[in-house]
Amino acid sequence: TARDGxxxxxxxxxxxxxxRSSARxxxxxxxxxxAAAPVLSNLRPFSFVASSQRTRWIEQTRITSSVGVFCRQYxxxxxxxxxxxxxxxxxxLKLYDKINPEKLATSSHFMKDLGLDSLDQVEIIMAxxxxxxxxxxxxxxxxxxxxxEIVHYIADxxxxxx
Amino acid sequence: xxxSAAARTAAGTAKVVKPIFSRDLEEAxxxxxxxxxxxxxxxxxxxxxxxxxxxxxxxxxxVREMFERNKHVTDPRVIDMLVIKGKMELQETINVWKQKxxxxxxxxxxxxPRSADxxxxxxxxxxx
Numbered sequence: 001t002a003r004d005g006x007x008x009x010x011x012x013x014x015x016x017x018x019x020r021s022s023a024r025x026x027x028x029x030x031x032x033x034x035a036a037a038p039v040l041s042n043l044r045p046f047s048f049v050a051s052s053q054r055t056r057w058i059e060q061t062r063i064t065s066s067v068g069v070f071c072r073q074y075x076x077x078x079x080x081x082x083x084x085x086x087x088x089x090x091x092x093l094k095l096y097d098k099i100n101p102e103k104l105a106t107s108s109h110f111m112k113d114l115g116l117d118s119l120d121q122v123e124i125i126m127a128x129x130x131x132x133x134x135x136x137x138x139x140x141x142x143x144x145x146x147x148x149e150i151v152h153y154i155a156d157x158x159x160x161x162x
Numbered sequence: 163x164x165x166s167a168a169a170r171t172a173a174g175t176a177k178v179v180k181p182i183f184s185r186d187l188e189e190a191x192x193x194x195x196x197x198x199x200x201x202x203x204x205x206x207x208x209x210x211x212x213x214x215x216x217x218x219x220x221x222x223x224x225v226r227e228m229f230e231r232n233k234h235v236t237d238p239r240v241i242d243m244l245v246i247k248g249k250m251e252l253q254e255t256i257n258v259w260k261q262k263x264x265x266x267x268x269x270x271x272x273x274x275p276r277s278a279d280x281x282x283x284x285x286x287x288x289x290x
Contacts, residue, residue, distance in 0.1 A: 118191070118195070119195075119198055119226060119229060119230075122195050122198055122199060122202075123202065126199060126202060126203070138192055138195050138196055138199070139192070141195075142192070142195065
């Protein structure tokens with residue numbers, strides 16, 4: 001019916017706006033999102049029509065009450081930005097025991113500034129692979145000699161741009 | 163064989179020899195890095211499979227030590243042969259064709275270290 005179609009459209013608009021604003025939030029709200037996601041994903045189209053009033057009311061209270069938003073995650077991670085990539089890369093590098101965290105900067109060369117070996121650089125690239133979840137082939141890995149280059153490479157591979 | 167190699171290096175000419183796998187040093191180093199990656203990823207699985215009494219960190223340090231032993235090699239064919247031997251060891255380790263004792267042999271735990279200075283060897287009773 002037309003009224004149900006209207007409700008569906010309004011609800012879709014709500015979710016789309018929430019999804020857009022959720023992209024700006026940091027990854028700290030994952031728990032809220034994860035808690036909220038099952039509520040949305042369990043709804044089926046035919047039952048949605050019947051329960052749309054109730055769910056819209058629940059949605060609106062959720063919007064006003066909590067900072068977290070819900071968007072359908074489909075078991076995907078929050079979107080990457082250049083800042084988050086850089087933070088994660090620097091965090092992983094600070095955890096590495098052969099690097100002095102005080103000397104570490106974004107543009108510090110692994111071999112010249114930090115005095116690391118080529119095998120150390122291989123270990124660092126493997127840690128980045130584990131962190132970001134995709135394989136970095138050795139032909140391109142041997143050229144990544146500073147954190148800034150690593151950040152650019154990962155952003156390049158994941159289509160992150162500003 | 164050795165004399166021809168000496169003559170080759172003495173003359174300084176770059177004689178073209180048949181490669182094993184890699185044509186130049188760069189490619190050989192790439193193979194070494196790939197092998198190191200495979201070993202690095204394999205060490206925790208090895209420690210679990212063989213129920214070794216070492217930690218994964220000790221295992222990885224030992225892998226690094228074995229690689230550092232051959233750091234000085236510059237001939238691509240020698241590097242290729244070492245990589246082949248390393249791959250054979252890796253295959254034996256992954257497929258559990260080895261046993262715990264073979265893995266622990268890398269650590270030389272039960273061997274008495276050879277003495278270096280004269281007096282220690284004298285006390286042990288060296289052959290002159």
